[in-house]
Amino acid sequence: MTGLRVDIAVRRGEFELDAGFEVPAGGVLAVLGPNGSGKSTVLACLAGLLRPGRGEVVLAGRRLTGDGVHVPPHRRRVGLLAQDPLLFPHLSVVDNVAFAPKAKGVPTRQAREVAARWLSEVDAAGLADRKPAQLSGGQAQRVAIARALAGEPDLLLLDEPFAALDVDAAPAIRALLRRILRDGDRATVLVTHDPLDALTLADTVLVLSGGDVVERGPTKEVLSAPRTAFTARIAGLNLISGTAVPEGLRAEDGTVIAGMLAAETVAGQPAVAVFAPNAVAVYAGRAHGSPRNTIEAEVSALEPHGPVVRLRAGAFTADLTPAAVADLGLEPGVVVRLAVKATTVAVHPAPAAVGSAP
Ligand SMILES: Nc1ncnc2c1ncn2[C@@H]1O[C@H](COP(=O)(O)OP(=O)(O)OP(=O)(O)O)[C@@H](O)[C@H]1O
Numbered sequence: 001m002t003g004l005r006v007d008i009a010v011r012r013g014e015f016e017l018d019a020g021f022e023v024p025a026g027g028v029l030a031v032l033g034p035n036g037s038g039k040s041t042v043l044a045c046l047a048g049l050l051r052p053g054r055g056e057v058v059l060a061g062r063r064l065t066g067d068g069v070h071v072p073p074h075r076r077r078v079g080l081l082a083q084d085p086l087l088f089p090h091l092s093v094v095d096n097v098a099f100a101p102k103a104k105g106v107p108t109r110q111a112r113e114v115a116a117r118w119l120s121e122v123d124a125a126g127l128a129d130r131k132p133a134q135l136s137g138g139q140a141q142r143v144a145i146a147r148a149l150a151g152e153p154d155l156l157l158l159d160e161p162f163a164a165l166d167v168d169a170a171p172a173i174r175a176l177l178r179r180i181l182r183d184g185d186r187a188t189v190l191v192t193h194d195p196l197d198a199l200t201l202a203d204t205v206l207v208l209s210g211g212d213v214v215e216r217g218p219t220k221e222v223l224s225a226p227r228t229a230f231t232a233r234i235a236g237l238n239l240i241s242g243t244a245v246p247e248g249l250r251a252e253d254g255t256v257i258a259g260m261l262a263a264e265t266v267a268g269q270p271a272v273a274v275f276a277p278n279a280v281a282v283y284a285g286r287a288h289g290s291p292r293n294t295i296e297a298e299v300s301a302l303e304p305h306g307p308v309v310r311l312r313a314g315a316f317t318a319d320l321t322p323a324a325v326a327d328l329g330l331e332p333g334v335v336v337r338l339a340v341k342a343t344t345v346a347v348h349p350a351p352a353a354v355g356s357a358p
Contacts, residue, residue, distance in 0.1 A: 003027065004155055004187040008045050008055035008065070017041045017211040023155075023204075025060070025185040030198035030219065032234060033208035039191045042208070043157050046189060047080055048073040059187070060154040074103065079153035083163045085144035087132035093143050094119065094128040100151030118146035122176060138169030145176065156181070158190040162197065175263040177201055178349075195223055195234045199272060200262070200348050207231050220272065220350060237274050238316050238340075241350060244271035249347045258293050259345030270350040277310060279344035280318035283337040284328045294339045299332050313338060 002025035009018045017038040023029045031039050044050035046057060048064065048071060056066025059078070064071045079100075087096045097115035102108060119125045122142040132140060141161065148156060161177065162170040178201060181188050190202055198205050198219050205222050207215040215222050215231055223235040242251040244267050248259035257273045265271055286296060297314030304310075308319040311330065316338050320330075330336065 002060055002185055004046075004060075004189070005056070005058040006042075006046070008042075008052040008057065010041060010045060010050060010052040010054075012041060015041075015211055017208075019206070019208065019211075019213050020055075021206050021213070021216065023187040023189060025187055026182065027204070028181050028188040028190060028202045030190045030192055030202035030205045031208060032192065032195075032198060032205055032231070037208040038211045039208060040159070041211075043080075043159055043189070043191055046155065046157055047078055048076050060185070062154075077152070077154040078157060079148035079151055079155070080157045081141075081144055081148045081159065081161050083160045085132070085137075085140040087135075087140060087143060087147070089132050091131075092128065093124070093130050093132070093135070096132065096143060097147045097150050100147060104151065114150055115146070118150045119143070121149075121180065122146045136169070137165050138173060141165060141169070141173055142176065145173075145180070149180070154186060156186055156188045158188065158192075160192055161190070162192075162194070171263070174200060178264055193234070195237060196274065196346075196348075199223065199239075199274065236317065237276060238280065240273045240315075242271065242273070244269050244347055244349070248342065248345060249273040255295070257340075257345055257347075258342035259347045260343060262346055262348045265347050265349050271347050272350050273345050273347050275340050275345045277317040277319040278308075279340055280316065281339045281341075282311060282313075282318050282320055282324070282328065282330070283339065284330070284334070285337065286335055293342060293345070294337050296335060296337055299330055299334045299336055301332060302330060311336075 004023040007020040019042060031042055033039050045052050051070050052065060057064040063069050064076055094112055094115045097118055098111040101111040101114045119128055122145050124142040127139055162173060165173060181201060192198060202219050205219045206213055220241060240249060240251050240257055242249045244265045245256060246267050249257045249271055251257060259273050297316060299311060299313045301312040302309055309322055309325050311318045311320055313336055318338055
C-alpha cells in the first residue's frame with residue numbers, strides 16, 4: 001500500500017495515547033486537539049523519536065514500527081518541518097537544503113543541484129548563498145520547507161508551521177504549502193491549533209482529546225458539524241460552502257456572499273467562505289429588499305462567551321455585547337438580519353475530500 005497507516009498505543013507517565021488513522025499518498029491529515037492531548041506524541045512516534053508500546057506504523061508499504069521493528073529516524077524517509085526553521089547556522093542556505101540528499105549519499109555537486117531546484121520551487125532561489133542569520137522569519141521557513149522536501153520524504157510532518165511566523169509572512173507560506181503538498185505521492189500530517197490551517201490545507205482531520213481520537217473525517221464536515229466542545233470552539237467560525245465567483249462565493253442556495261478571494265481560489269471551483277462571529281453585525285427585524293451580504297435568520301440560542309454573548313441564528317454565529325442584546329430585544333425565536341462586511345469574509349478553495357480513515 002502507498003501512504004501511511006498508523007495504529008499505535010503509547011504511554012508517557014500517566015498519559016496514554018491510543019490512535020489509529022490512515023493518510024493516502026498525496027493526502028494531508030490535520031491533527032487537532034487541546035494542549036496535552038497527544039499531538040506531539042503522535043508526531044514523535046511517526047518521526048521515530050518515540051517507540052510505541054504497541055501497534056504499527058507502515059509507510060509506503062514499509063513497516064517502520066511493529067513486529068519488533070523500529071526503524072531509526074534518519075532511515076524513515078520522513079521529513080519534519082518544525083515551528084522554528086532550525087537551519088544549521090554555519091551552512092549557507094543551499095548547503096542547508098543539500099544536507100538531506102547528501103545524508104542519503106548523493107555527491108555534493110548533485111545534492112546542490114537538487115537543493116537549487118527545491119529553492120526555486122519555494123521561491124527562494126535568490127537566497128542560496130546567504131547564511132540563516134541573514135534571513136527573515138518567512139524566508140527561513142521557506143528554506144526549511146525546501147530542506148524538508150529535498151530528502152524526498154514519503155511522509156512530511158508539519159508541526160505548527162505558522163506558529164512562529166508574523167502575521168504578514170504566514171499567508172504566503174500557507175499558499176506555498178497549499179501548492180506543494182498536493183504534488184507527488186507523499187503523505188502529510190499537520191499538527192495545528194488553527195482551524196484555518198486545517199480548512200485550507202487538509203483533506204481530513206483527526207481531533208485528539210486526552211490521548212483518544214474523538215473526531216475524524218473530511219475537514220469541512222468535522223468543522224462544520226462539530227461533535228465535541230473542543231471542535232466546536234476551534235471551529236467557532238462561520239463557514240458557508242459553495243462555488244467561488246469573482247466577487248466571493250455563491251452559496252448552495254444561490255445567495256452570493258461578497259468576500260475576498262484568497263490566493264489560488266479559482267472562480268467556478270468548490271470553495272468555502274469563512275468569517276468570524278465578531279465580524280457579523282446583527283439588526284432587529286426583517287430585511288427590506290435583499291441588501292448585500294445580509295442574511296435573515298431566526299435566533300436559536302444566546303450563550304455567554306467570555307465578555308460577549310454568542311448568538312446562533314440559522315447556521316450562523318455572531319458575537320454581541322450584552323448591551324446590544326438588550327437594546328435589540330433579542331431572544332430565541334426573534335428574526336434578525338445578519339450582515340457581514342465583504343472585507344472580513346475570506347473565500348478559500350475547499351479541500352478535495354478524500355474518504356475518512358477507518
Ligand atoms: N517526556 C514525557 N514524559 C512523560 N510525559 C510526557 C512527556 N512528554 C509529554 N508527556 C505528557 O504526554 C501528554 C501529551 O503530550 P503532547 O506533548 O503529546 O501533547 P500535545 O497535544 O502536543 O500538546 P501541546 O498542544 O501543548 O503541544 C501530556 O500529558 C504530557 O504531559
